[in-house]
Structures are given as C-alpha cells and as structure tokens.
Amino acid sequence: MAAAPLVEDRTPILVGCGDLTDLTTPVEAGRSPFDLTAQAAALALADAGGRGLAQAIDTVAMIRLFSDTSHRFATKLGSSRNPPKSIANRLGLAAARHIYTWNGGNMPQYLANLFAEEIAQGRMRAALVCGGEALRTQHGVERGGLPISWAEDPGGEPELIGDPRRGWSEHEDRHNMRAAIVMYPLIEHAIRAARGRAMPEHMAAMARLFARFAKVAAGNPRATRREGYTAERLARIDEANRWIGFPYPRLMNSNAFIDQAAAFILTSVGLARELGIAPAKWVYLHGCADGHDHWYLSERPELHVSHAIRWGARTALDMAGRTLADIRHFDLYSCFPSAVEITCQELGLDEDDARGLTVTGGLPYFGGPGNNYVTHSIVEMMRRVRAETGSFGLVTANGNYITKHSFGLYSTTPPEGPWRREPPARLQARLDALPKVPFTETPQGEARIETYTVMHGRSGPDYGVVFGRLTATGQRFIANPPPEPAVLLDLQDRESVGRTGRVAHRDGHNRFVPA
Numbered sequence: 001m002a003a004a005p006l007v008e009d010r011t012p013i014l015v016g017c018g019d020l021t022d023l024t025t026p027v028e029a030g031r032s033p034f035d036l037t038a039q040a041a042a043l044a045l046a047d048a049g050g051r052g053l054a055q056a057i058d059t060v061a062m063i064r065l066f067s068d069t070s071h072r073f074a075t076k077l078g079s080s081r082n083p084p085k086s087i088a089n090r091l092g093l094a095a096a097r098h099i100y101t102w103n104g105g106n107m108p109q110y111l112a113n114l115f116a117e118e119i120a121q122g123r124m125r126a127a128l129v130c131g132g133e134a135l136r137t138q139h140g141v142e143r144g145g146l147p148i149s150w151a152e153d154p155g156g157e158p159e160l161i162g163d164p165r166r167g168w169s170e171h172e173d174r175h176n177m178r179a180a181i182v183m184y185p186l187i188e189h190a191i192r193a194a195r196g197r198a199m200p201e202h203m204a205a206m207a208r209l210f211a212r213f214a215k216v217a218a219g220n221p222r223a224t225r226r227e228g229y230t231a232e233r234l235a236r237i238d239e240a241n242r243w244i245g246f247p248y249p250r251l252m253n254s255n256a257f258i259d260q261a262a263a264f265i266l267t268s269v270g271l272a273r274e275l276g277i278a279p280a281k282w283v284y285l286h287g288c289a290d291g292h293d294h295w296y297l298s299e300r301p302e303l304h305v306s307h308a309i310r311w312g313a314r315t316a317l318d319m320a321g322r323t324l325a326d327i328r329h330f331d332l333y334s335c336f337p338s339a340v341e342i343t344c345q346e347l348g349l350d351e352d353d354a355r356g357l358t359v360t361g362g363l364p365y366f367g368g369p370g371n372n373y374v375t376h377s378i379v380e381m382m383r384r385v386r387a388e389t390g391s392f393g394l395v396t397a398n399g400n401y402i403t404k405h406s407f408g409l410y411s412t413t414p415p416e417g418p419w420r421r422e423p424p425a426r427l428q429a430r431l432d433a434l435p436k437v438p439f440t441e442t443p444q445g446e447a448r449i450e451t452y453t454v455m456h457g458r459s460g461p462d463y464g465v466v467f468g469r470l471t472a473t474g475q476r477f478i479a480n481p482p483p484e485p486a487v488l489l490d491l492q493d494r495e496s497v498g499r500t501g502r503v504a505h506r507d508g509h510n511r512f513v514p515a
Contacts, residue, residue: 007414009270012116014283014410016053017379018043019262021222021367027140030148031259033065034080037132038090040261044128044379045091048265050277054093056126056267060084061099061111061161063131066256066370067138069103072179073256073370075138078151085154087130095128101371102162104399105333106290108374109406110162112266113288113421119268120419126271131372132261139257167400169296171441174508175478176455177465181253183297183401184336185245185453186467190303191341192247193451193497203247206337207235209351210252210364213334217361222376224258224367243456246492254335254368262375264382280412283382285419286392287320287409289313291427294436297401298467298478301437303451308405308431310346313396315427316407320415322392324348327409329384329393330355331377334362339398359384359393371399374406381410389413442505443470443477447512449499450476454492461488466512468503479503479510487514 018040025031045054062084066073080086084098101107111129118124141148168178177183192202211231218228234241234251241249267275272282289312294300317323324347332343334357344351351357359380360366363373374397381393390413397406450467464481481487491499491514501514 007269008418009268010120010122011269011415011419012119012266012285013269013272014264014266014285014382015272015277015281016044016048016265017382018047019222019376019379021224022259023224027137027144028146030141030146031134031137032150033132033134034083034086034090036134036259036261037062037130038087040132041087041091041128041130041263044263044265048277048281050275052275053126053265053277054091056271056275057093057095057128058125059097059099059127060088060093060095061101061127061129062087063107063372063375064101064103066133066135069371073135076142077138078149081153082156082158084158085156086152089154098156098158099161100158102160102164103371104162104404105335105371105373106397106399106404106406107162107371108378109395109397109408110290112285112378112408113290113406115266116285116288116419117421119266126265126267128263128265129375130263131375133369133372134259135257136259163404165295167403169298172296172298172478175465175480175510176463177478180335180401181245182453182455182465184338185248186297186451186465187303187402188247188336188338189451189453189497191338194304198495199247203235204231206252207231209337209340210234213358213362214365216356216358217365220361220366223361223365224255225365246454248336252337252364254363256368256370258367258369260367260369260376262372262379264375264378280386283385283410283412284415285408286411286415287316287322288421289315289407289427290424291431292404293402293431294434295403298439298476299436301435304342306342306346306402307434309343311427311430312405312407313347315422316409319421320409322409326392327394328355328388328391329359329381330357331359331381331395332357333374333396333398334358335368335398339402342402343396378408385410385412438475440475440477443475443503443510444505445502446471447501447503449496452491452496454488461485464488464491468512477503477510479512481512481514
C-alpha cells in the first residue's frame with residue numbers, strides 16, 4: 001500500500017464490510033429484518049475503524065425486502081414506512097439521504113457502481129449500503145400465529161432507486177409466468193437444447209456444477225446449507241429433493257427462507273485519510289458496468305444467451321484494464337444453474353475453472369436472501385482481496401430472469417489516474433437496439449416446442465408452461481399444456497424440446513396440446 005498516498009483524493013473505495021447468518025435465534029424472539037440489518041451495518045462500521053466515519057455517512061441505502069417485492073413473500077407482520085431510516089435510527093446516523101431500492105438481485109452492485117461515481121464526482125461523502133432478510137423468522141412467526149409486529153414509522157419517506165417495472169408481461173402473467181421458479185427452468189431447457197444434451201446428461205452436468213458451489217458453502221461458517229452435497233445427491237430425486245420446476249429439484253433452487261444480512265461502506269480516499277481509516281482496509285472498484293437484456297423473457301430471440309452479460313463484463317474489464325486471466329476470485333450470481341451456465345458462456349469461463357466460481361457457496365447453499373445476496377458477495381470479495389493483496393475479484397449480479405446485470409471488479413491495488421466509468425446509457429443503447437423475436441399473443445395451428453417446464457407441488461405436477469413456434473410463420477407464442485398429470489408427466493418423461501403439437505387461442509389464453 002506504499003502507493004496509496006499518490007491516489008487521487010476523490011477515488012472511491014470500499015472501507016468497511018460485515019455480514020451475518022442467524023440460524024439459532026428462536027422465532028419467538030421476533031427479530032425483525034431491520035434489527036438484523038442494523039447489526040450487519042454495525043459490523044461494517046467496526047470493520048472500517050478510523051474515527052468519525054458514522055458521522056460522515058450522508059447516505060444510507062437499503063436493498064428492498066422480499067416482503068415488499070413479491071406476493072409469495074408478503075408478510076402479515078407489518079414493515080417500516082422508511083426502511084433505510086429504520087437502520088439509520090438504530091445506528092444513530094444523521095444521514096441526509098435515505099434510499100430504498102426497487103427489486104432486483106443486481107441492486108447491491110448497481111448501488112456500489114452508482115455511489116462510486118457520485119463519490120468520484122464529489123456529490124457524496126460516504127454511503128452505507130445494507131440489506132437483510134428474516135424470512136426464517138417471518139415464516140415461523142406467521143405459522144405459529146405469534147403476536148409480533150414489525151410495523152414502525154421512523155419518519156420521512158425513502159428515495160426510491162432502480163427500475164420499478166415488474167419482470168413479467170401481462171401475457172406472461174396470464175400463463176402463470178411470474179416467478180423465478182418458473183422462468184429459470186424455461187431458460188435451462190433452452191440451454192440444454194443449444195448444447196445438444198439429453199436430459200440425463202444435462203442433469204449430471206448441472207449437478208456437477210452446483211456440487212462445486214456446495215463444497216465452498218461447506219467450508220463457509222456463514223452458509224445456511226453446509227452439507228457439501230455431492231453431484232450424485234443433487235441429481236437424485238426423492239422426498240427431500242423433489243421437483244420444483246423441472247428440470248430443477250429443490251436443492252438446485254435458491255434458499256430464501258433464511259435470516260441473513262450484510263452491509264458495506266463506500267467513501268473517498270481523501271475522506272478515508274482524514275478519518276484515519278487504515279489503507280489495509282481500502283478496496284478499490286476498478287471496473288463496473290450495468291445493463292439489461294430485453295425486459296421480458298418472451299421478447300428475447302435466444303433464451304440461452306445474454307448480450308448484457310457479455311458486453312457488460314467486457315465493459316467492466318476494459319475499464320479496469322484487465323482480462324479474465326487477471327481475475328483470481330469470482331462470485332457469479334447463482335440463483336439457478338442456468339444463471340451460472342450463461343454467465344460462464346458469455347465470459348468465456350470454463351464451468352470447472354480451477355479458480356472456482358463462488359466465494360460464498362452461492363444462493364442455494366450459502367443462502368439466497370431475496371434481493372440482497374450480492375451484498376454478501378461484495379462483503380466476502382472484500383475479505384478475499386484484502387487477504388491476498390494485489391489480487392482481483394469479479395462479482396456478477398443478476399436481477400429478474402437473466403434480465404438486469406451489474407458487474408464489479410475489486411482489488412486492493414490502487415488504480416492509475418482519476419476514476420471514470422463509461423456512461424451506462426451507452427451500453428444500454430446497444431442492448432436496446434438488438435432485435436426482438438417475432439411474437440403472437442393469439443397463436444393457432446401446428447407448432448413445435450421451443451422450451452418448456454413442468455411445475456410441481458408436493459403431491460406431483462401442477463401445471464406446465466410452453467414457449468413454442470408456429471410451423472407456418474415461425475412466430476413465438478406462450479401456452480399452457482392441458483393440466484392433466486398424465487400429459488404433464490409425459491412432457492417431462494419424453495424429450496419435449498422440438499416436439500410438435502397444436503396450439504389454440506381462446507379468451508386471452510393459449511393451450512398447447514402435444515402430439
């Protein structure tokens with residue numbers, strides 16, 4: 001760190017980090033996500049050290065809770081009218097700005113990128129980015145009917161940042177496409193088809209991929225699933241590993257019902273010097289990027305690729321003046337195997353790269369705390385690059401359904417010259433200019449399956465979703481097959497990508513009957 005005094009004062013740095021996983025506090029204690037998140041933020045302040053950092057923080061930003069994001073996780077316990085202010089009040093922070101994000105697993109890295117730019121331009125002194133979920137406690141309290149309330153009014157209204165659009169269209173909604181557990185299996189079968197794999201071969205490949213994540217989680221004391229699942233276990237279907245959305249069994253899905261929180265702090269080199277924060281704590285954001293693919297899954301011509309990942313990662317690497325070979329640590333967003341497979345493909349990274357693809361263990365095994373997982377990624381990446389001075393780490397973040405993407409490249413090595421990023425609008429304009437697939441909401445006639453999934457409940461298959469192409473025009477459509485168990489199991493048990501059948505439209509809904 002001898003070169004640190006030469007770094008420009010406005011250079012943005014991350015100086016404090018903290019996270020925790022709570023597996024033991026009784027649900028009867030009713031510990032709220034605000035209590036949990038404030039504890040992680042206190043750990044980040046303590047980690048940074050120095051003098052007066054808390055008083056210097058002018059922005060507190062909190063990642064949106066899942067209970068405020070999805071009807072599947074809505075709570076009966078109430079919430080805060082101003083979540084970031086609830087955190088600030090618990091810590092005694094007199095920040096002028098209180099930011100609450102819109103949804104998306106990309107948002108922690110998005111905020112790191114945005115706030116680094118504001119610091120570099122002199123518009124921000126120091127920011128606390130934090131988030132947490134107490135879904136384990138929430139579920140237990142609600143199931144037990146315990147008289148616990150999380151409602152609070154700390155005063156004021158939060159500033160909202162991010163994209164407020166929901167991730168699915170009205171037409172997708174009418175065909176039961178409104179959740180990650182539906183969307184990602186559709187993407188997975190498209191990947192499988194593009195790679196020319198039969199289902200047994202692809203299942204084995206997914207299991208090998210995620211067994212490597214599970215192995216990292218087994219050695220992480222903050223992980224929620226530390227069993228170190230083997231590939232054989234992940235591929236074996238039984239009561240403890242039942243189908244959720246074919247081809248994903250339970251142990252290949254994000255683990256959301258957990259109590260986890262994380263936080264990190266950004267400031268400038270100049271303020272860090274003034275506050276006496278040790279240079280050994282400084283982590284530089286060398287490269288970053290943000291961009292989204294076509295917003296709705298049904299709009300994308302190829303479901304197994306992501307131009308936003310390919311071009312966004314290249315933008316971040318170019319900003320840092322680095323190549324993939326320079327990266328020592330990776331944390332690839334891992335809500336489902338398809339997210340990792342596409343990211344590796346677009347980065348040009350082998351799925352079995354010896355450097356590993358995660359520093360935490362990933363969302364199914366470390367834990368998937370709603371929109372906040374990447375805050376944990378960044379915290380752990382800070383620890384890794386601090387421990388291996390001069391190494392570089394890449395964090396990728398994903399929101400919605402391979403839709404919104406953010407990238408961050410971290411190191412303790414000081415950058416050269418002033419910190420400048422390419423305007424995100426430049427990348428987004430390139431992405432928006434890409435063609436969309438020919439699509440019809442009112443299909444009729446002979447067709448073939450492009451991709452599909454079968455959704456399961458505890459007792460068996462519930463319904464299916466099909467992306468198809470009309471034989472006559474090549475237009476894509478969305479449909480549901482008949483909900484009879486025999487039809488759904490036949491879709492699952494036979495190779496159904498490319499399978500023919502007939503589709504019909506009636507009263508705003510499409511039905512596909514396979515041959």
